[in-house]
Amino acid sequence: MRDHNDPTPHHEAIQDLLIEEMRRDLARPKWWRTIWGRISIVSGVLILSSTAVAALVLLESRPVSDTLVVHCLESPSRAPDGSLPGAAVSIAAPDGVVPIEDAEAICAQMWSSGAFGEEDVLNPTPLPGEAPEEFTLCVTEDGEAAVAPGRIECSVLHLHPYQPNVPTGR
Template sequence: MNDERDISPARLNAMRDALAEHVASEPVRAHRTRRRRVLIGSVLSLVAVGGVAIAGLRVLAPAEVVDTSIAMCASEARRNADGGFDGTAVAMSEPFNPGVPTDALELCTLMWEQGAFEPDFDPLSVPPEDPFPVPPLTVCVAPDGTAVVVPSDAPEICTALQLAPVAATTGPR
């Protein structure tokens, strides 16, 4: 085993100087490394927060109903596990469903009045003389541009259901 007697004094002094230099520069390196890690972490956090904010604005931004051939009349203001809604999709365009209102809100209101969302509803029965009560209804826009009418009067219901509110420039169609 080597000890100090086997090492020349010049070599021993060189080793001590190298060790002293390394120890003296170590806090600066650790500080630089820590500062670099904090800076990289901060930049990545800002990018992540910005991405979430942009995605949130895209979902929350008002949109226009572009597909007026079909509408979704939801029976509840909640989404199913598969992302869909309980209720029914109704064709609104003339060739497919003549005589049916072309306004999604009007169509879904008519369905509520006829009892289409009642548990014992029979589609082949004669509509009732007294209309069923209609809850407040809100029109939202699905990502594919179709109207989704949900039973709620809460202004934020579209956002809560991850749908876009209807843009002010368009009517609820």
């Protein structure tokens, strides 16, 4: 029977439904305790950890281990096919090892000689060019020096930053 002073029809039935819904909400497990919640947490952890490992591997400084080849890059970006744009140089040295300190000088010499910027790659006498003021020395996955024009982060080229060989105190 309806109380004439209560403005809501079916007041007690609605109140019972609300109490039942609140009990269901309180009994429902938290989202992180459900199977989908746990899958989401594990997926997120895996994605974050794999991204962190990839970043650490890419940003890890490396010494140059192969001093026979120096890559002189024409631009501070990769070619559309993923290769390094420019030229690889190998210079004979008395002991067969090119000092890595000379890598930037070698590339500056290539820039000055007109090796980069020439429209006709078959021109036997290219016009002299202008070398960039600064270079960045990076290291390829194979341990070879890669010298890019300008000051850039090696990770932009998917290369490692250069770490000079520091002799240990043994």
